[in-house]
Amino acid sequence: MSQHSSLKVSGKIASKRNVLKRYERIELLKKRKKWKDGDRGTGLPKTKP
Numbered sequence: 001m002s003q004h005s006s007l008k009v010s011g012k013i014a015s016k017r018n019v020l021k022r023y024e025r026i027e028l029l030k031k032r033k034k035w036k037d038g039d040r041g042t043g044l045p046k047t048k049p
Contacts, residue, residue: 025044
């Protein structure tokens with residue numbers, strides 16, 4: 001039995017995510033020079049992509 005075409009999902013995410021994962025937030029803070037080596041990964045400030 002085949003799958004109906006309306007149930008198939010595309011390979012890409014349709015919309016841009018507005019929530020970053022922790023490692024993405026740390027990378028962004030490093031780019032903005034607001035992250036020092038040895039800082040804790042919990043309680044990170046809010047960031048916008």
